[in-house]
Amino acid sequence: MYIFLETLKQQALDYTLGVLPKEESLLFEAQLEEDEDAQMYLVEAQEDCANLSLTANPAILGNEVRTRVMEYCEPRMDFEPFLNCVEMERLRVSFSPNENRYQGGGLSVDLSDIQVGAIKDNVRTNYDNLLQLLPLLSGKSKAAAGEFSELQKTLRSTPSFNSGIERVLDHELSSEDPATRSVLRTTLATLPSLSFFSDRLREDQANLADTRRLFYLCRDQLKIMRASFKDLDPDRLVDDEKLRLHGAGLLQTKWWGAEHAYFSSKGQVKCGHFFDGPVTERCVEFAEYDANMYCLANLLAPRSSTGDFHMELMKDAIPGATLAVATAKMSESSFQSMKSVTGNISGVSGSDKQDHFLWKLIEDSMIRGHQSNHLGELMEKKVFGANRLGDQVYLWFAWPAIK
Numbered sequence: 001m002y003i004f005l006e007t008l009k010q011q012a013l014d015y016t017l018g019v020l021p022k023e024e025s026l027l028f029e030a031q032l033e034e035d036e037d038a039q040m041y042l043v044e045a046q047e048d049c050a051n052l053s054l055t056a057n058p059a060i061l062g063n064e065v066r067t068r069v070m071e072y073c074e075p076r077m078d079f080e081p082f083l084n085c086v087e088m089e090r091l092r093v094s095f096s097p098n099e100n101r102y103q104g105g106g107l108s109v110d111l112s113d114i115q116v117g118a119i120k121d122n123v124r125t126n127y128d129n130l131l132q133l134l135p136l137l138s139g140k141s142k143a144a145a146g147e148f149s150e151l152q153k154t155l156r157s158t159p160s161f162n163s164g165i166e167r168v169l170d171h172e173l174s175s176e177d178p179a180t181r182s183v184l185r186t187t188l189a190t191l192p193s194l195s196f197f198s199d200r201l202r203e204d205q206a207n208l209a210d211t212r213r214l215f216y217l218c219r220d221q222l223k224i225m226r227a228s229f230k231d232l233d234p235d236r237l238v239d240d241e242k243l244r245l246h247g248a249g250l251l252q253t254k255w256w257g258a259e260h261a262y263f264s265s266k267g268q269v270k271c272g273h274f275f276d277g278p279v280t281e282r283c284v285e286f287a288e289y290d291a292n293m294y295c296l297a298n299l300l301a302p303r304s305s306t307g308d309f310h311m312e313l314m315k316d317a318i319p320g321a322t323l324a325v326a327t328a329k330m331s332e333s334s335f336q337s338m339k340s341v342t343g344n345i346s347g348v349s350g351s352d353k354q355d356h357f358l359w360k361l362i363e364d365s366m367i368r369g370h371q372s373n374h375l376g377e378l379m380e381k382k383v384f385g386a387n388r389l390g391d392q393v394y395l396w397f398a399w400p401a402i403k
């Protein structure tokens with residue numbers, strides 16, 4: 001046991017220094033999800049390295065350390081043009097967080113509110129299949145150690161999640177119906193990416209990075225589904241609604257250097273240095289934040305002219321708010337296509353119709369997150385939105401900061 005803990009301590013230190021090989025880093029990240037010793041040693045290693053940096057003389061990094069540390073660390077983007085744009089000036093002047101934070105509920109509905117029986121069955125089946133899948137992806141699973149046979153057997157025993165998405169989208173759906181909005185939220189935010197990576201594993205194209213990504217997607221999808229349908233898993237929902245701080249580091253770990261997929265469109269995610277501190281107070285609130293981040297990524301992935309996009313999480317840019325920003329280079333025509341989905345659904349068809357639903361999901365979330373019944377007022381204050389500066393497009397939403 002002592003040898004195991006010493007090895008774990010060394011892994012935590014190597015991970016902090018950026019010299020742990022990539023495959024081992026993925027395994028260590030998986031272990032962090034469930035192993036309190038790993039979490040403790042990581043904190044100790046980070047504190048030791050921080051203290052050392054304050055006392056040691058400057059040194060030149062070795063090539064191996066530099067390569068590992070900088071692999072996913074892109075040069076920090078210059079957000080000054082965006083932060084000084086008219087919309088952000090408006091947001092700074094008008095933003096005033098509600099004293100009451102989102103604690104669950106809102107537009108949550110019952111499964112019985114879904115009028116189409118096939119869609120109702122699809123929601124239940126997806127949830128049950130994901131519950132079965134999650135432990136096969138956790139830090140202590142065989143898949144986390146690089147053995148995929150059990151995971152692939154389970155995936156191949158059930159239909160692709162994409163078939164369920166198609167069944168939902170084949171119906172004429174009205175985005176004004178609360179039950180339909182909950183269905184769309186659980187269909188379009190996380191599930192397309194989850195379907196992409198699970199299908200890739202199903203087809204013998206497995207790697208550790210995909211299983212790690214799939215773990216986060218599976219966990220997030222389950223939380224979003226519970227928050228959307230309050231009778232789907234009431235016992236776990238009660239736990240999701242308990243007071244429990246969730247930090248920006250959880251989002252950074254999930255998105256840093258990740259490959260994101262929205263149906264057939266893929267994009268590489270680049271991240272800035274997310275601020276250090278809590279973002280939400282409950283799992284159910286974090287599910288809201290998660291869903292919004294996925295919606296922004298889904299809107300950008302098909303339209304980025306470079307095949308990648310950048311995500312940033314800022315705390316001090318807007319007093320009283322955390323500001324989530326997703327940005328990519330985009331042509332004028334692609335931007336106009338995206339802007340069209342933020343308006344009325346009339347005249348919108350095909351994939352643009354799906355993207356219109358994504359924007360509606362963000363609108364719903366802003367109402368819940370800001371405890372407001374006045375969407376027009378939130379839009380006027382620029383609490384969320386999209387703009388283009390030069391060839392760079394920015395999507396954003398502001399969320400009440402934790403004091």
